[in-house]
Amino acid sequence: MSKEKLDIPDYNSLFAEERYVQQRANKKQFEAPCSEQNTAEALAYSKSAEYMEKNFDRKAVVINPHKACQPLGSVMAALGFEKTLPFVHGSQGCNSYFRSHLSRHFKEPTPAVSSSMTEDAAVFGGMNNLIDGLENSIALYKPEMVALCTTCMAEVIGDDLSSFIGNARIKGVITEEFPVAFCNTPSFVGSHITGYDSMLKGILSYLYERSGIKASPGSGTESGEKLNVMLGFEPYTGNFAEIRKILEAFDTQYTILGDHSGNYDSPATGEYEYYYGGTKLVDVPLAANALGSLSLQKYTLKKTQDFISGTWNQPITAMSTPLGITGTDKLLEAVSELTGLPVPASLTEERGRVVDALTDSHPYLHGKRVALVGDPDLLIGLIGFCLEVGMEPVHIVCSNGDVDFNDVKFKDEAQALLDSSPYGSEATLYIGNDLWHMRSLLLNDPIDLAIGSSHLKFAAKDAGVPLIRVGFPILDRHHMHRYPIIGYQGTLNLLSLIVNTVLDELDRNHSGFNYDLVR
Amino acid sequence: MGLNIEENKKLVEEVLEAYPKKAKKDREKHFQINTEEAQSCGTCALKSNIKSRPGVMTPRGCSYAGSKGVVWGPIKDMVHISHGPIGCGQYSWGTRRNYANGTLGIDNFTAMQITSDFQETDIVFGGDKKLEVIMREITEMFPLARGISVQSECPVGLIGDDIEAVSKKMSKELEMPIVPVRCEGFRGVSQSLGHHIANDAIRDFVLGKAELAETGPYDVNIIGDYNIGGDAWASRILLEEMGLRVIAQWSGDGTLNELEIAHKAKLNLIHCHRSMNYMVEHMEKAYDIPWMEYNFFGPTKTYESLRAIAARFDETIQENCEKMIARHQPEMDKIIHKFKPRLENKKVLLMIGGLRSRHTIGAYEDLGMDIVASGYEFAHKDDYEKTFPMMKEGTIIMDDPTAYELEELAQKLNVDLVGSGVKEKYVYHKMGVPFRQMHSWDYSGPYHGFDGFKIFAKDMDMTVNSPVWNLISKKEKAQKEGAGV
Structure with missing residues (x-):
């Protein structure tokens, strides 16, 4: 490289230069801006208790919500199966948004196609688009299965997927054998987790029914001792590796139903192959004969769980994301119960090491007031983790929390969990609220740490609290999803993330004399 | 290094072989190899702004x-x-x-x-x-x-x-x-109609609704700059430096008032013609405001545009413009001197929205890089008419190319850099092909103006010459014989 020194400021330093400061000031004369005083007053007002009251009085407008729409989850679910191409039936822009959004989180490609419906399809229906789309996508991207979901456009006009796929077969565009699983995913119902569930159930029921196998739990000669495991709308590829590690320690056979860790953590080899890993299609009907199934997102996977316990007549243990020591203990108990195998010594030892780490760090965690945002199952896990280390959840927002499991509402379970510990006594649950509500909460009833996705960064900044990025989506940090947060190892990762943020804050806010070398 | 017209025609044909008959027939109309004739006549046969085929993985939005x-x-x-x-x-x-x-x-x-x-x-x-x-x-x-x-x-x-x-x-x-x-x-069929509808809404509900306290002879508008990574600021500073007064910035860092008073300008300067041409044409008809396109990507185009803009004003502005260019040129030369040797003859494939696939060519060429294929998501016929003359003979021009087509072309052309969007980015990382997101500037920028070009040059060098690509043990890629370049 040339030794010549060149000054190339980035956007931070460039726009801090005096000439740009002047430019900003000068532009104002054309902006008809609010006076500085008005802005300062409005800012102060937005932080007030009076504003908070109005904010919580909102009936209609939603501001910075923490949820996405159904088909996003369906695309993720489809990518959990071997050589499966997600196909989004409806307007094409939706598909481009799903692909971008998932790729921004995982930093990986998201192959998915759309039927590109436009005005004429809105009038006449999207059958021709769907049929042409199947023909083209299969020719180009050579999937072994297509997994169809819908955008709200196709739902509003009432397109009939089943008959359209049937017509595609009659027209000879796809063979009778070529699998096309499908589900309806209106974006005006539920959220991304609903769409994940719809697609997973759609794929399992479709592949099962067409196989002709009749479910007989625990009967399969090869699959008899197999356990089915479902992680759900899982933003962490690292969690798949962790659950594998755990199941392998148990020395049990298992099938992960819906495993997108291959597609979302594929190697750079010099070639791109479109499809990586995923649950093998042939394993799906065999899964009907497993001893039992384990669901790690019980609020997400409602329809799928009902299908497995109903149609497959299989014992199913459903829990929320197994975070923390207690959460992981429950996971291991469940695996042990479903398989009849004892908890392996290696995991007990790992537990001890992680508990040891928790004892080392507890002084920095104890009594820390935290705000939590996330999907329902993640929140159950996070609340559990906070309580077991002495952190105090204070504000808990769940935009898509109007869900239940076994007739118990998420809110009631979360409240009971909080009530079970003295560290939960400060907490309030806000179901269906958004991050603009959270902003008021953080400003009016301050906390020490905010835990949630990248979308929480704005409220956290306004309140001046550090954000610990956990959940989906994480758009502004790299690789966090590659490290597990479940299991004992995940507990250690989470602990390390939180305690080191606390320690960073101590250094950042030091008073000179206490810029300590040892903490 | 010339590009081979016949070979590239063959190459495109090969790529399109994978399609079913109906889709192939359609996709053939969206490719054209640049020729002397296409460069000069400006009436290309290439089809654009029509529906994407279902199921092909179009890059388009809505x-x-x-x-x-x-x-x-x-x-x-x-x-x-x-x-x-x-x-x-x-x-x-x-x-x-x-x-x-x-x-x-x-x-x-x-x-x-x-x-x-x-x-x-x-x-x-x-x-x-x-x-x-x-x-x-x-x-x-x-x-x-x-x-x-x-x-x-x-x-x-x-x-x-x-x-x-x-x-x-x-x-x-x-x-x-x-x-x-x-x-x-x-x-x-794409984002493009949304631009048009949005422009019409500005026209019908906002434009002309406020007055400017004082107008002046040097009042101009920046139209079609969305201030990605601060682009509009890096552009505005040049216009102001040569004595013009920017009264409205559409729409990056813009305000309602700037939409309302823009009809008071003496000249409309439009950067992204595709997304806001409707408004400059309307203002020309309704308010007699002339408009001109400009291009602030790369020093060559920036000098050219600054002079063309200055030519619309008096000698004071023209002198200011020359002084300003003289002031910035040495630094631009230094940038080129440093980065050109590292980027010369590198082959680039671009696929962006409706402007940058042609507007950024000058910036790449300033660094000695060659555009071997360029395509748009949602351009119209007039965009292509402007594109062909800017490109070398043999360049592959593509409309609404699918993920499949881009991947095939990038490999067959053995390109050194792909510039496209986030949906495409990580595919090329797997392939070991250096990639820049050219919608969001890959979280960098600005890329406009002199300040922007410095960052652009640094980013392209960083991407093309990063040692990380050497860590990928590339499998032997079956290079099709005579792959056009």
């Missing part, structure tokens, strides 16, 4: 993306309602990097997601009543908001809501401009 995401979203002192279900607003929340000064949530509402979050009942009973309540609540929550726009998502147009009536009524009640925008995602 009208909503063109209106909320591109044109309206950056207007910082208005609240833009993503009207419909939750997703559209969520995915377009803060992802475009159209920077704006101000206090977020107080007098700047750009990186926010404000939505009606349609539920099943809204689909069944309509969303108009809810929309009224939303507008009232917006004025309560955001007392400094200067106006509201309603960005329609698909269901709005399908269930027969009358957002125009609601907007009219509420505009009166709340005493602020409220702009209904019919940018439902199923309208049109």
Whole structure:
């Protein structure tokens, strides 16, 4: 490289230069801006208790919500199966948004196609688009299965997927054998987790029914001792590796139903192959004969769980994301119960090491007031983790929390969990609220740490609290999803993330004399 | 290094072999190899701005993306309602990097997601009543908001809501401009119709509604600069340095007032012609304001554009312009001197929206790089007519290319750099092909103007010459014989 020194400021330093400061000031004369005083007053007002009251009085407008729409989850679910191409039936822009959004989180490609419906399809229906789309996508991207979901456009006009796929077969565009699983995913119902569930159930029921196998739990000669495991709308590829590690320690056979860790953590080899890993299609009907199934997102996977316990007549243990020591203990108990195998010594030892780490760090965690945002199952896990280390959840927002499991509402379970510990006594649950509500909460009833996705960064900044990025989506940090947060190892990762943020804050806010070398 | 016309024709044919008959017939019309004839006659046969084939993995988005995401979203002192279900607003929340000064949530509402979050009942009973309540609540929550726009998502147009009536009524009640925008995602074939619809809404509801206290002979507008990574600021500074007065910035870091007073300018300067040509043409007809395109990517094009702009004004401006160029040129030369040897003859494939696939060519060429293929997501015929003369003979020009086509071409052409979007990015990382996101500047920027070119050059060097690519043990790639270059 040339030794010549060149000054190339980035956007931070460039726009801090005096000439740009002047430019900003000068532009104002054309902006008809609010006076500085008005802005300062409005800012102060937005932080007030009076504003908070109005904010919580909102009936209609939603501001910075923490949820996405159904088909996003369906695309993720489809990518959990071997050589499966997600196909989004409806307007094409939706598909481009799903692909971008998932790729921004995982930093990986998201192959998915759309039927590109436009005005004429809105009038006449999207059958021709769907049929042409199947023909083209299969020719180009050579999937072994297509997994169809819908955008709200196709739902509003009432397109009939089943008959359209049937017509595609009659027209000879796809063979009778070529699998096309499908589900309806209106974006005006539920959220991304609903769409994940719809697609997973759609794929399992479709592949099962067409196989002709009749479910007989625990009967399969090869699959008899197999356990089915479902992680759900899982933003962490690292969690798949962790659950594998755990199941392998148990020395049990298992099938992960819906495993997108291959597609979302594929190697750079010099070639791109479109499809990586995923649950093998042939394993799906065999899964009907497993001893039992384990669901790690019980609020997400409602329809799928009902299908497995109903149609497959299989014992199913459903829990929320197994975070923390207690959460992981429950996971291991469940695996042990479903398989009849004892908890392996290696995991007990790992537990001890992680508990040891928790004892080392507890002084920095104890009594820390935290705000939590996330999907329902993640929140159950996070609340559990906070309580077991002495952190105090204070504000808990769940935009898509109007869900239940076994007739118990998420809110009631979360409240009971909080009530079970003295560290939960400060907490309030806000179901269906958004991050603009959270902003008021953080400003009016301050906390020490905010835990949630990248979308929480704005409220956290306004309140001046550090954000610990956990959940989906994480758009502004790299690789966090590659490290597990479940299991004992995940507990250690989470602990390390939180305690080191606390320690960073101590250094950042030091008073000179206490810029300590040892903490 | 020349590009081989016949070989590249053959190469494209080979790529399209994979398609079923009907789709192949369609896709053939979206490719053209540049020839002397195409360069000069300007009437290319290439088809554009027509429907994408279903199932091919088009890179295109929708009208909503063109209106909320591109044109309206950056207007910082208005609240833009993503009207419909939750997703559209969520995915377009803060992802475009159209920077704006101000206090977020107080007098700047750009990186926010404000939505009606349609539920099943809204689909069944309509969303108009809810929309009224939303507008009232917006004025309560955001007392400094200067106006509201309603960005329609698909269901709005399908269930027969009358957002125009609601907007009219509420505009009166709340005493602020409220702009209904019919940018439902199923309208049109890409983002492009959304730009047009958004432009029409500016024309019908906002333009000409305010006056400028004092006008001057040097008043100009910047049109079609979305301030990605600060682009508009890096452009404005040059115009101001040569003595012009920028009275409106559309729409990056823009305000409602700037939309309202733009008709007072003496000249419209348009950067992204594709997304805002409708407005400059309207202002020419309605207000006699002439307009001109300019290009601030790379020093060569920037000098050229600055001089062309100055030529529209008096000698003072022209002298200022020359002085300014003289002041910046040595530094630009230094940048080129440093980076050109590292980038010379590197082959680039571009596939961007409706402008940059041609507008950035000069910047690459300043660094000695060769564009071997270039395509647009949503360009129209006039864009291609401008593109062919800018490209070398033998360059592959493509319209709405699919993921499959791009991947095949990038490999067959053995390119050194691909410039496209986030949907494409990580595919090329797997392949070991250096890649820059050319919509968001890959979270860098600005790339406009002299300040921008420095960053552009550094970024291209960093990407093309990063040692990380050497860590990929590339499998032997079966290079098709005579792959055109």
